[in-house]
Each structure stands twice: as structure tokens, then as C-alpha cells.
């Protein structure tokens with residue numbers, strides 16, 4: 001396998017983007033990535049696009065073809081593939097693109113993600129998202145994603161020392177980071193009180209424990225490491241890509257407070273990169289709900305089970321902490337356009353490793369990690385990137 005590098009990144013702002021269509025979102029992110037890599041579209045050999053549910057959100061399927069057409073690449077007949085794995089779609093598009101370049105099949109490849117979720121009512125969005133759980137055993141009996149993660153939070157809080165305040169501190173930290181990220185949906189700081197006084201969504205989770213409903217797109221361009229300096233002075237090398245699966249329904253799990261797919265994907269990624277958690281300078285994790293960040297930090301091995309609440313409270317996951325988590329603001333504050341999130345996580349790590357993250361920059365960051373979850377953990381992807 002060839003070594004692969006990220007040579008360009010591009011991300012739209014995240015939020016309610018009523019003036020921008022689904023295809024325009026993708027084109028904006030793609031154009032930014034091409035510009036970043038000083039590349040023209042004719043040099044692209046293939047496209048991989050992460051998208052969860054354009055059929056439900058904007059009544060459009062056949063996303064690979066749509067994107068190839070409107071980016072002007074259909075006239076060259078290059079392959080364009082949609083990748084779907086619920087909220088993990090973006091990360092799996094990235095992984096497929098990486099494998100294509102590593103294998104030698106393709107050279108310069110776009111991995112992108114796009115979702116436009118706010119054109120429908122919240123009830124429709126919530127129902128479309130619930131299709132990522134087990135429709136027959138969970139959705140049909142009324143379980144939504146806030147409901148399923150609330151069950152995880154309840155189980156976790158019954159078994160481990162996590163206070164309601166510590167859980168709120170995950171959101172406070174991520175809003176602090178989001179306030180320093182120009183693309184974030186919510187660029188405002190909040191307090192623990194803001195979280196505790198916000199509306200109850202699914203006990204014990206409140207509005208500020210939830211990621212929002214978001215429109216947005218992100219794109220990265222990959223090339224063989226040996227060619228990367230043709231395009232950029234600061235290539236970022238992909239040190240590991242891994243993917244794991246688990247039961248789709250929560251009730252079939254061994255333990256709902258531990259995401260076994262994250263444990264497996266994390267271990268495989270560390271093995272592939274020949275690294276340990278203590279060597280990671282920052283990590284973007286899938287905080288679709290505050291409890292998900294708590295579980296992710298533990299399941300990836302950054303601390304023991306039951307310690308992530310204390311770690312958060314003591315500031316160890318903050319920008320100046322031992323292991324900064326979700327420097328972008330995470331899904332909570334940066335936003336969660338589901339198909340795009342995994343690619344946005346990669347964009348954030350690349351910005352940090354290049355030293356381009358402005359007011360949220362981690363000094364001397366050399367190695368970064370991403371963890372992206374589909375559903376309640378039925379699919380998980382983990383990537384590790386390093387300065388080349």
C-alpha cells in the first residue's frame with residue numbers, strides 16, 4: 001500500500017443555510033478544497049461523497065451522479081460514489097478514498113460529505129435520523145436518537161461517577177471552542193447553568209446536551225504522499241484508518257455504556273499507526289450528545305472507564321488540557337450535518353496540524369485523531385493523521 005496524504009481541505013460554514021441548495025453546499029466545499037490544494041478540477045480522478053439521507057431531507061437520491069454532474073466532472077466520466085453509513089458516512093467516504101489512493105488504483109481523489117437537514121420540520125429530521133437505529137425494534141416503538149442516548153446516559157450515570165454538572169461541562173467546553181471557530185453553527189460561550197436550565201429533551205439530556213440540526217458540507221483532497229509536495233508545502237499524512245461495526249439495536253449490546261465498535265476501531269488504528277493514546281495531541285470525537293463524548297474518551301483509551309467526567313471537570317480535555325477534545329466545537333457547537341461531520345473532523349485536525357487553527361490552535365500539534373459514529377455505535381470509523 002502507498003502512503004497517502006491530505007493535500008487540500010474546504011468546509012462551508014455550518015448552520016441553517018436556507019439560501020444555499022444541497023448541490024451548492026457541496027460545490028462550495030469542493031471549490032475551497034481545490035483552491036487550498038492549488039488544483040483544478042481536471043486533475044481529480046475520483047469522488048467519494050458521504051451522505052446519509054438526502055432522499056428524506058431534500059428528496060434527492062443518486063448523489064454521486066448529481067455531484068459529478070454539477071462539479072463539471074461528469075463530462076470526463078470520472079467515477080463518483082456515494083457512501084452511506086448514517087452519521088459516519090463522511091468518515092467512510094474518507095476511508096474509501098484513502099484505500100483507493102493507497103492501492104494505486106487512483107491518484108488524486110476527493111473525499112467529501114454533505115447534508116442539508118433544515119429544509120424539513122424538526123419532526124421529519126428526527127424521524128429521518130431515527131432510521132439509523134433499528135426501525136423495527138427501536139423506531140417503531142418511539143425511540144428517537146435523543147431517547148436512545150438518554151438510555152446510555154442513564155445507564156452510565158447509574159454505574160459510574162458522572163454528575164449532571166460534569167456532563168454539562170462537555171457542552172460548555174465545546175461551545176467555548178465553537179466560539180473560536182468561524183465556521184461553527186453556535187459561536188457563543190455558555191455556562192453550566194445554561195445547560196441545566198435548558199429544555200428537557202429526553203431525561204437526563206437537555207437541549208444543550210444535544211447536537212443541533214445543521215446544513216453543511218466539507219471536502220478534502222487526497223494524493224499519494226510521494227506526490228503531495230506538487231500541491232502543498234504542508235501535506236498531512238494519514239497514519240491510520242479503521243472501521244468497526246456492532247449490533248444496530250442498543251438492546252442487543254453487551255454493555256450500552258461502552259461502545260465496543262469504538263474500542264475495536266481505536267485499537268486497530270493505534271496498531272496501524274504504531275502509536276498509543278498518550279502520543280495523540282488532539283482528538284475530534286462524535287459528541288452527538290454530551291454522553292457520547294464521555295464514552296468516546298474512555299473507549300479510545302484516553303482514560304479509564306468512569307474517569308471522563310472528572311477529566312472534563314478538571315479541564316484536561318480543554319484547549320490547554322492534557323488531551324484537547326473537539327477543538328472545532330464538536331458536533332455540539334460546530335454543528336452536525338450528518339453526512340459531512342466525519343470530513344469536517346478531518347478538516348479540523350488538518351488545520352491544527354498545519355498550525356492554521358487561529359484562536360483555538362493547540363501549540364505544536366503533530367498528531368491528531370478523529371472518531372465518527374453511525375447511529376448509537378453500529379458503525380464507527382477512526383483515523384489518525386500526522387504532520388508529514
Ligand code: COA
Nearest residue numbers: 087122126129145146201207208210211212213288336375
Ligand atoms: N443546542 C443549542 N441550541 C439549540 C439546539 C441545540 N442542539 N437546537 C436548537 N437550538 C436553539 C435554536 O438555535 C433556537 O434558538 P433561537 O430561538 O435563539 O433561535 C432554539 O433552540 C429553537 O430551535 P429549534 O430549531 O426550534 O429547535 P428544535 O426544538 O426544532 O430542535 C432538538 C431541538 C434538540 C430536537 C434538535 O436539535 C435535535 O433533534 N437534535 C439532535 C440531532 C440528532 O439526533 N442528530 C443525530 C445524532 S446521532
